[in-house]
Amino acid sequence: MSQPLTLEELNKVMEDADLLKSEQQVEDALNSMAVAISERLKDAMPVVYGIMNGGLVTAGRLLPKLNFPLEQGYMHATRYRGETSGSTDLQWQAPPSIDMTDRTVLIVDDIFDEGNTLCEVVRQCKQQGAKEVITAVLVNKVHDRKNTDLCIDFIGMDVEDRYVFGCGMDYRGFWRNAPGIYAVKGL
Ligand SMILES: O=P(O)(O)OC[C@H]1O[C@H](OP(=O)(O)OP(=O)(O)O)[C@H](O)[C@@H]1O
Ligand code: HPA
Numbered sequence: 001m002s003q004p005l006t007l008e009e010l011n012k013v014m015e016d017a018d019l020l021k022s023e024q025q026v027e028d029a030l031n032s033m034a035v036a037i038s039e040r041l042k043d044a045m046p047v048v049y050g051i052m053n054g055g056l057v058t059a060g061r062l063l064p065k066l067n068f069p070l071e072q073g074y075m076h077a078t079r080y081r082g083e084t085s086g087s088t089d090l091q092w093q094a095p096p097s098i099d100m101t102d103r104t105v106l107i108v109d110d111i112f113d114e115g116n117t118l119c120e121v122v123r124q125c126k127q128q129g130a131k132e133v134i135t136a137v138l139v140n141k142v143h144d145r146k147n148t149d150l151c152i153d154f155i156g157m158d159v160e161d162r163y164v165f166g167c168g169m170d171y172r173g174f175w176r177n178a179p180g181i182y183a184v185k186g187l
Contacts, residue, residue, distance in 0.1 A: 002172060010174050017182035020159055026138070026167055026180060029156035030058075033136060034065035037106070037154055041134065042068040044104040049096060051121060052076035054110035057168030057176060058138040058156075062108060070106070073098035079117050084163050084172065084187060090120045101129035110168040112137045112152050119148035138167055139181065163187035 005013075021029075048070050050059025063072065076093035105125045112118055118135055125133045136154035143161040159181060165171040166178030175182075 005172055005174065010171075013171055013184060014175060014178070014182070016185040017165070018162075018185070019180055020162075020164060020183050021139075021157055021181040023179040025157070027061075029138065030061050030065060033138075033154050033156050034062060034067075037062075037134075037136060038065075038067045040153075041066075041070075041104065041106060045069055045071070046104040046106045046134070047071045047073050047098050047100055048106040048108060049073045049075050049121075050108045051117065052094070053078070053176070054168045054170070055108050058110050058136075059108040061167075062136070071098060073100075075121070077117060077121055084184075090117060096125070096128065099128075100125055102131050105130040105133045107133060107135045109135075109137050111139045111141060111164070112155070113141045115146045115148035115150055118152070119150045122150060139164065139169075157181075159183075 048059070048063065050056055052075065074094060074097040077090050078093060079090050107118065107121055107125070109118060122133045122135065135152045137152055138156040140152065140155045140158050141161060142158050162183040164181055164183050165175045166181045168176050170176045171184055
């Protein structure tokens with residue numbers, strides 16, 4: 001585990017960060033995703049999971065824009081645990097809360113990076129009897145280190161291959177609340 005950061009260090013991270021996507025660009029991306037997802041799932045009565053923690057902000061901003069009846073569940077899976085590189089195993093802090101047998105499941109997350117998290121979540125949902133599993137992420141990080149062939153159904157925006165934070169994504173546990181998407185200086 002890294003040393004905890006001070007308030008001054010955390011404020012400096014933000015001051016030095018590069019803004020990759022403004023709050024308005026994020027909002028526009030969420031609006032476009034909502035239109036496309038609504039068209040696809042309007043008759044499916046899906047159960048929707050934002051993957052805690054990172055998926056909370058994307059799900060919280062996206063769900064009110066979805067124009068069809070859905071049920072919201074809770075699951076918490078983590079791989080990075082507050083660090084800037086992930087371990088290979090996914091840790092389940094809370095398994096899916098709603099039975100998904102024969103249901104359409106929509107998984108919402110903040111970022112598709114190396115892909116291990118969504119790949120494992122999708123696998124678990126299918127194992128638990130989901131009829132179909134649809135995935136939506138606010139951000140796809142563009143690089144050639146994906147560890148999965150999983151194709152994400154709905155992507156808000158691509159970002160470059162840097163460590164990013166904001167809109168639910170953390171820098172060592174902090175700054176998930178930043179309204180745009182930022183890249184840490186030097187990372
Ligand atoms: O595509 P991957 O390389 O697997 O990375 C993406 C995942 O990493 C982050 O979660 P993290 O494990 O950091 O937990 P958190 O949601 O609590 O931030 C993020 O929220 C995604 O779920
Ligand atoms: O770039 C990232 N930022 C925050 N969380 C993440 N989880 C995977 N990649 C990232």
